[in-house]
Amino acid sequence: MKTMLKVDHVSISYKIGDFKDIGLKEWTMRHLKNQYHVETFMAVEDVSFELMEGDMLGIIGTNGAGKSTLLKAVTGVMEPRGGHIERNGSISALLELGSGFDGDLTVKENAYLRGAMLGYTKDFMDETYEQILDFSELREFAERPFKQLSTGMQSRLAFAIASLVQPEILILDEVLSVGDGAFQEKSAKKMREIIDGGAATILVSHSLAQIRELCNKVLWLHRGRQVEFGEAEAICDNYESFLAG
Amino acid sequence: MMLQKLKQHQFLFSELVKRDFAKKYKRTILGMAWSILSPLMNLLIMWMVFSNFFGNNVNHYVVYLFAGQLVFSYFTDATNLGMNSLVGNAGIFTKVNVPKYLFLLSQNVSSLINFGLTLLIFFTFVAIDGIPFTWKFLLLVYPVGCLIVFNLGIGLILSALFVFFRDMQYLWGILTQLIMWMSAIFYTIDSYSYTVQCAFLLNPLYLFIRYFRKIVIDGTIPTLQFHLLATGYALAALGIGAYMYKKYNHEFLYYV
Numbered sequence: 001m002k003t004m005l006k007v008d009h010v011s012i013s014y015k016i017g018d019f020k021d022i023g024l025k026e027w028t029m030r031h032l033k034n035q036y037h038v039e040t041f042m043a044v045e046d047v048s049f050e051l052m053e054g055d056m057l058g059i060i061g062t063n064g065a066g067k068s069t070l071l072k073a074v075t076g077v078m079e080p081r082g083g084h085i086e087r088n089g090s091i092s093a094l095l096e097l098g099s100g101f102d103g104d105l106t107v108k109e110n111a112y113l114r115g116a117m118l119g120y121t122k123d124f125m126d127e128t129y130e131q132i133l134d135f136s137e138l139r140e141f142a143e144r145p146f147k148q149l150s151t152g153m154q155s156r157l158a159f160a161i162a163s164l165v166q167p168e169i170l171i172l173d174e175v176l177s178v179g180d181g182a183f184q185e186k187s188a189k190k191m192r193e194i195i196d197g198g199a200a201t202i203l204v205s206h207s208l209a210q211i212r213e214l215c216n217k218v219l220w221l222h223r224g225r226q227v228e229f230g231e232a233e234a235i236c237d238n239y240e241s242f243l244a245g
Numbered sequence: 246m247m248l249q250k251l252k253q254h255q256f257l258f259s260e261l262v263k264r265d266f267a268k269k270y271k272r273t274i275l276g277m278a279w280s281i282l283s284p285l286m287n288l289l290i291m292w293m294v295f296s297n298f299f300g301n302n303v304n305h306y307v308v309y310l311f312a313g314q315l316v317f318s319y320f321t322d323a324t325n326l327g328m329n330s331l332v333g334n335a336g337i338f339t340k341v342n343v344p345k346y347l348f349l350l351s352q353n354v355s356s357l358i359n360f361g362l363t364l365l366i367f368f369t370f371v372a373i374d375g376i377p378f379t380w381k382f383l384l385l386v387y388p389v390g391c392l393i394v395f396n397l398g399i400g401l402i403l404s405a406l407f408v409f410f411r412d413m414q415y416l417w418g419i420l421t422q423l424i425m426w427m428s429a430i431f432y433t434i435d436s437y438s439y440t441v442q443c444a445f446l447l448n449p450l451y452l453f454i455r456y457f458r459k460i461v462i463d464g465t466i467p468t469l470q471f472h473l474l475a476t477g478y479a480l481a482a483l484g485i486g487a488y489m490y491k492k493y494n495h496e497f498l499y500y501v
Binding site for chain 2: 077078115125
């Protein structure tokens with residue numbers, strides 16, 4: 001079996017401090033008064049795991065455990081401070097659904113823009129655009145400005161676009177919990193198709209039932225540190241008893 | 246290497262250009278007309294105010310004025326819009342791994358098209374004013390090329406700075422005012438001493454404007470040093486901008 005993704009002792013840091021949204025004037029003042037403080041905050045520390053072909057990895061952990069940060073490093077948006085990430089395939093990520101869409105553009109324009117962001121080609125989008133409309137059930141809204149869509153519709157579109165390709169590594173961050181019941185079922189079915197297609201998938205979810213149902217491996221993070229990595233069932237049980245106190 | 250990357254992201258680039266266009270002109274013909282009209286209005290106002298003072302001493306004063314206005318309005322348009330290209334697209338680059346300079350490039354495309362259209366109107370003015378078109382006009386490709394690169398470079402620098410310092414917009418507003426006054430858009434520098442006249446060339450904008458006027462009004466080809474200086478400014482701006490993007494590539498994320 002082929003290793004799709006290897007995360008080797010990865011640490012990721014954030015800069016924190018009240019340096020955001022300040023101007024040059026304020027920056028200078030703070031430097032003069034010696035009040036400019038920037039701290040490094042380790043959001044993820046020493047995490048290692050491996051993803052094989054056909055694997056479905058669930059990442060669990062309480063809020064602030066570093067799940068999203070870890071995914072950002074996997075997709076290459078963030079650079080790990082330590083450790084190494086080895087990717088053996090194209091990555092398609094669905095991070096925080098609404099982001100990256102533009103409210104003033106139409107559904108169609110947004111679909112193409114999003115497709116382009118995910119690295120699809122124009123020909124591919126031309127071919128699959130109809131499928132996207134069908135899958136997301138947004139045909140009658142195609143020429144409407146995106147901001148007129150409900151949140152559920154927006155995430156349906158995002159899912160429809162991202163799931164169309166057969167990315168070798170698919171990343172889903174809290175995605176399956178959107179849409180109404182019928183759509184959730186549809187998207188779960190689509191997901192299973194992708195997984196069966198041989199791709200490796202990473203799923204972040206707060207729904208343990210979902211993780212148990214879909215994933216064969218689980219990574220449990222707590223405050224940036226890796227608690228456990230391995231077979232899904234056992235870790236889910238441990239996590240559940242941890243949550244219960 | 247960079248070309249290869251550009252090819253890989255060609256589709257994204259064209260979609261970004263479309264988006265910036267749609268947003269800039271709000272899908273109206275009037276929106277597009279307005280962005281060309283506004284420099285023309287400026288031209289009209291300047292002409293009304295200053296032609297009495299300078300019109301008699303300067304040959305083809307309208308063309309003289311227009312050359313300055315043409316270069317300067319492209320510069321302000323490209324840099325002001327370009328400044329927002331990182332902060333405005335934070336929602337994208339904090340989620341998806343794409344080359345960050347794409348946002349600035351696409352923003353510059355609409356400014357460039359604007360400039361192209363204004364340039365056509367400029368040549369119409371030149372023709373109306375009775376200036377003959379010569380082969381030397383082809384040389385204008387050179388300052389235009391330098392100006393494009395220069396504007397891109399300044400755009401890179403400003404957009405990076407704007408991520409860190411949110412008052413850059415106001416500072417840049419003041420600075421462009423200053424550059425405007427120092428670019429001799431509506432006045433001539435003939436009455437200054439030779440040293441001062443040379444000092445004006447330290448202002449890249451003035452250099453580009455001067456190139457246009459030399460070719461179009463004087464019908465002379467600028468010296469080799471002049472050409473080198475133009476390239477120097479363009480490459481310096483681009484170099485600094487590219488260096489900042491490279492150095493802070495993974496830092497921008499913390500500040501947005």
